[in-house]
Amino acid sequence: xxxxxxxxxxxxxxxxxxxxxxxxxxxxxxxxxxxxxxxxxxxxxxxxxxxxxxxxxxxxxxxxxxxxxxxxxxxxxxxxxxxxxxxxxxxx
Amino acid sequence: xxxxxxxxxxxxxxxxxxxxxxxxxxxxxxxxxxxxxxxxxxxxxxxxxxxxxxxxxxxxxxxxxxxxxxxxxxxxxxxxxxxxxxxxxxxxxxxxxxxxxxxxxxxxxxxxxxxxxxxxxxxxxxxxxxxxxxxxxxxxxxxxxxxxxxxxxxxxxxxxxxxxxxxxxxxxxxxxxxxxxxxxxxxxxxxxxxxxxxxxxxxxxxxxxxxxxxxxxxxxxxxxxxxxxxxxxxxxxxxxxxxxxxxxxxxxxxxxxxxxxxxxxxxxxxxxxxxxxxxxxxxxxxxxxxxxxxxxxxxxxxxxxxxxxxxxxxxxxxxxxxxxxxxxxxxxxxxxxxxxxxxxxxxxxxxxxxxxxxxxxxxxxxxxxxxxxxxxxxxxxxxxxxxxxxxxxxxxxxxxxxxxxxxxxxxxxxxxxxxxxxxxxxxxxxxxxxxxxxxxxxxxxxxxxxxxxxxxxxxxxxxxxxxxxx
Ligand SMILES: [Zn+2]
Numbered sequence: 001x002x003x004x005x006x007x008x009x010x011x012x013x014x015x016x017x018x019x020x021x022x023x024x025x026x027x028x029x030x031x032x033x034x035x036x037x038x039x040x041x042x043x044x045x046x047x048x049x050x051x052x053x054x055x056x057x058x059x060x061x062x063x064x065x066x067x068x069x070x071x072x073x074x075x076x077x078x079x080x081x082x083x084x085x086x087x088x089x090x091x092x
Numbered sequence: 093x094x095x096x097x098x099x100x101x102x103x104x105x106x107x108x109x110x111x112x113x114x115x116x117x118x119x120x121x122x123x124x125x126x127x128x129x130x131x132x133x134x135x136x137x138x139x140x141x142x143x144x145x146x147x148x149x150x151x152x153x154x155x156x157x158x159x160x161x162x163x164x165x166x167x168x169x170x171x172x173x174x175x176x177x178x179x180x181x182x183x184x185x186x187x188x189x190x191x192x193x194x195x196x197x198x199x200x201x202x203x204x205x206x207x208x209x210x211x212x213x214x215x216x217x218x219x220x221x222x223x224x225x226x227x228x229x230x231x232x233x234x235x236x237x238x239x240x241x242x243x244x245x246x247x248x249x250x251x252x253x254x255x256x257x258x259x260x261x262x263x264x265x266x267x268x269x270x271x272x273x274x275x276x277x278x279x280x281x282x283x284x285x286x287x288x289x290x291x292x293x294x295x296x297x298x299x300x301x302x303x304x305x306x307x308x309x310x311x312x313x314x315x316x317x318x319x320x321x322x323x324x325x326x327x328x329x330x331x332x333x334x335x336x337x338x339x340x341x342x343x344x345x346x347x348x349x350x351x352x353x354x355x356x357x358x359x360x361x362x363x364x365x366x367x368x369x370x371x372x373x374x375x376x377x378x379x380x381x382x383x384x385x386x387x388x389x390x391x392x393x394x395x396x397x398x399x400x401x402x403x404x405x406x407x408x409x410x411x412x413x414x415x416x417x418x419x420x421x422x423x424x425x426x427x428x429x430x431x432x433x434x435x436x437x438x439x440x441x442x443x444x445x446x447x448x449x450x451x452x453x454x455x456x457x458x459x460x461x462x463x464x465x466x467x468x469x470x471x472x473x474x475x476x477x478x479x480x481x482x483x484x485x486x487x488x489x490x491x492x493x494x495x496x497x498x499x500x501x502x503x504x505x506x507x508x509x510x511x512x513x514x515x516x517x518x519x520x521x522x523x524x525x526x527x528x529x530x531x532x533x534x535x536x537x538x539x540x541x542x543x544x545x546x547x548x549x550x551x552x553x554x555x556x557x558x559x560x561x562x
Binding site (some may be wrong): 009015042052054056059060062063065070083085086089090091 | 109110111115116117123125127128129130131134142143144145146148165172173174175177220221224225226227228229230353357364365366367368385476537
């Protein structure tokens, strides 16, 4: 059961502002999402271990330097940048 | 009432790999902002991380060197938190299946500080807060770290200092990190609580974040201990919180409010596969580890007869220990090399990092050759000492600076000749000496030594001078 408090906590962790009048609707929507995912639990399966379903292990890189991207490319999508830095509003 | 300090450490150590943990970007310190970055380490959608094998090996080395069990199966997890130093809004770390666990570091008082676990994870970017804005540099983002988590076994500030120094020494020795605290490649979070002496219960703890100087760790712990004791003494309760230590005022203050209540919602990192560690790999790595500093220290004292304080200095820096060991091969008395290294050579290494780098011109082989000449009686200590200075200046071998005939030392006649010359060069000192000033002889002797270019034996020269002036 998803409660209004759950929504407030998720919003807090995700740094999202949620208005009071949005809460009921969000609670309903989130409940539907979780119910949808719960369908997985109904599946008829023989094992409970989903820890390594693809059965892969030890896919490694060797420690060799590859070229990085130029700074212009890196900050290309930044909403704001200055002197090569990403710039964001300081968080309280 | 008497109170006892109870403290545990979480120590982040940046690994000395060439590349980041999940991509091929360089881990070099510094560089222009956001120039050691690629789509993987700035977390662009659609990229896939791939684990650097060297990170796994280094973590296993660190684990073995701190007496840990190495896991045969480990995995990576996502630790979710939203802060601009993490471009993905999560850090890839290890939660319930770390690479190493259940180790310990033994202190000189015999107490063992247990190590709960060592896991691998990625470092975050660097933030600069300025005028309401935050400037972000992701060069450090994705640099591999190990986090060494101790049990709350530390009871005094002295133990805390020794614990951090020991970790630093071990990690440097095995070559997994340079542990430069001032550059942030080693940082500690310090948990502290207090309890009445004799009590077995743990009090409420606070955590001082991100300490990167042993001096300040000690000061912060002292302050926080006193603060908690006075809270308890006045009938209050210590509040569990994260603190920041302010160096200027030497106080701690609260860093995070309630809204940051830890809820990392760890789950298995779906983009990375399981890590399997075979016993054969663990054994292979165990074999490859160098002799650890404490083992070396004991061996120097017991087998080489080096005094403990000297042995401590020699084993504190791996390169110096290696140099020492190379320079005593085939020699009779290891203390001769130890004295040259801790005397004349140490004088040239001004600070910790110079000692760490140990960049000197004379090779261990060159020093050894000279010691063999001393031990065979061909070269007098005086000549060796003065020549070593020149060797250290120029990098030349002893044989290039001193000829066979120089080595032969002075004949009696030559020494008498030099003494006579010195007497005639120092009429004032001679007069003083004859008037009863014993000390005046020293300056005449100095002239003899100087003119002989260190070849004369000081005791013999002194005797000859006394004869001449009697
Ligand atoms: Zn990268």
